[in-house]
Amino acid sequence: MKIIVNRGLDNIFTRIRVFKNGHLMVVCPKERDYCELDAMDGDRIVVKLNYVIIASFVYRDGQDVFYISPTRMSKLWSWLNFSVLPYLTLVLFVINAMIVSDAYDFLCIGMLVLTVLSLMFFMSCAINPRRRDMMFRLDVL
Numbered sequence: 001m002k003i004i005v006n007r008g009l010d011n012i013f014t015r016i017r018v019f020k021n022g023h024l025m026v027v028c029p030k031e032r033d034y035c036e037l038d039a040m041d042g043d044r045i046v047v048k049l050n051y052v053i054i055a056s057f058v059y060r061d062g063q064d065v066f067y068i069s070p071t072r073m074s075k076l077w078s079w080l081n082f083s084v085l086p087y088l089t090l091v092l093f094v095i096n097a098m099i100v101s102d103a104y105d106f107l108c109i110g111m112l113v114l115t116v117l118s119l120m121f122f123m124s125c126a127i128n129p130r131r132r133d134m135m136f137r138l139d140v141l
Contacts (some may be wrong), residue, residue, distance in 0.1 A: 001064050002046060004034045004141075005054075008070035008078065019046040052126040054136045065141040074135040081122050085115040 005016050016028040016034055020043050028035040039045065047055040047068060055068045070078075072131075076080040089111045096108050125131040 001038045001045075001059060002034060002036050002066070002089045003045075004065065004067045005047065005049070006033065006069035008047060008068070008074060014049040016038060017048040017050070019048070020044070022046075043098075051067075052128075053132065055077055055138045057138060067139045068141050069137055069139070071135060071137050077118075081119050085111075089115050 003018060005018075007014060007016075009095070011082075013030055014044045015030060015031075016035060017024060018028075020037065020039060025037050026035045041059065041061045043059045045055075045057055045059055045066075045073060046053055056068075057066070073096040089108075092111050096104060125135050
């Protein structure tokens, strides 16, 4: 059985750990995006990036290649969290030095709170199984 993991940009330097029936079977180095292991019908396979579960499934005969990738929502959300929101917040706070207004101060604080809450919710998606399924997709090839 072969497991291919597309980590996404925010997990590019994480290790892939594969567990079979609760026992650690394979730890892939950071440079490799796939791992191979022997599995029998009915084995419970859990794939983790470092210590966060990204996929969990039961192996069935005939399903030999699994592809795990971030969803479109995950890619868009990570782009917003790491590329757009922090820089927009920074620009608003730089402009804040030139504009003296209570409404603009409120806008800057609101943008900062929005950025922090978005990052916190994004990071909590890895812990909650229901939201984790929205972040990673498992395909059988």
